[in-house]
Amino acid sequence: MKKTYLIASLLAASLSTSAVNAGWADKLKEAVQDEEIQKTVLDTAKGSTSSGKTTNLSTETLINGLKEALEVGSKRAIEEISQPGGYLDNKNIRIPLPDGVDKVASILKKYGLEEQVNQFEESMNRAAEKAAPQATELIVGAVKEMSFEDAKKIYSGPDDAATQYFKDKTSSKLRTLFQPSVQESLGQVGATKYYNELAGQAKDIPFVGDKVNVDLDSYVTEEALNGLFTMLAAEEKKIRENPAARTTDLLKQVFN
Structure with a gap:
């Protein structure tokens, strides 16, 4: 679960504020087979669009942590x-x-x-x-x-x-x-x-x-x-x- 969240946060952080739409979701399903990761990416990205940044940990924090x-x-x-x-x-x-x-x-x-x-x-x-x-x-x-x-x-x-x-x-x-x-x-x-x-x-x-x-x-x-x-x-x-x-x-x- 921790790894899923980290992957999702990194993927979601790379999206623009308009990226979460049906077309992008279809591409996501093609690229990422894991349904749990798909859901987490979409949820994380939606959280990013409403606040202007990723939820919980920012991209910078994740990269610096790695x-x-x-x-x-x-x-x-x-x-x-x-x-x-x-x-x-x-x-x-x-x-x-x-x-x-x-x-x-x-x-x-x-x-x-x-x-x-x-x-x-x-x-x-x-x-x-x-x-x-x-x-x-x-x-x-x-x-x-x-x-x-x-x-x-x-x-x-x-x-x-x-x-x-x-x-x-x-x-x-x-x-x-x-x-x-x-x-x-x-x-x-x-x-x-x-x-x-x-x-x-x-x-x-x-x-x-x-x-x-x-x-x-x-x-x-x-x-x-x-x-x-x-x-x-x-x-x-x-x-x-x-x-x-x-x-x-x-x-x-x-x-x-």
Whole structure:
């Protein structure tokens, strides 16, 4: 019901004062199959024509509420994955051994390389944690640039609609931003060293050495971005469904 009202308010707010007529209602029925939403849109729009503004919450309040929700949620997600263990200790986003390395990991361990394998996996995740704060500015910028049409789609979309918007608007820029940061972080936490040691020792193992060949910078960058968007989606769903996640007065006003 809350979602229905939000969708209806946004749709109704976009109408002119003369929009509520039989012709428009027919088009509404064609475009929106849900009878509850149809009725709520018409009622909300009629309320708007008599007072010159939408009932209860204004369009501006709704849009500002959505933007604040996304900004709060994205900052919270980025802060969480930036902490020590943000990737490493989260089974949903932990960066696994790359293809090739994972397939021969058990063999490498039998040859006395267990410590190097474990250090390598841990260091990749540490690198992602160090790079993650770089995302804040781009994600918040995408929130501020959001149009009214974007907001309507996000309100009426699935639980991860905003996350899909972020992917569309920021993936390419985030990749460009993340890669040099990841490369630097990989060096700082020793991932490059551990990988080179692993590859150097693995090359002498029959049928194994040629499989340990990875573009480490690109691999960790992509996995770090996947983890970021996974956490953004989790925060978005939390704000939509969990009152405790609505930490400001505006969020409570819009989503309650």
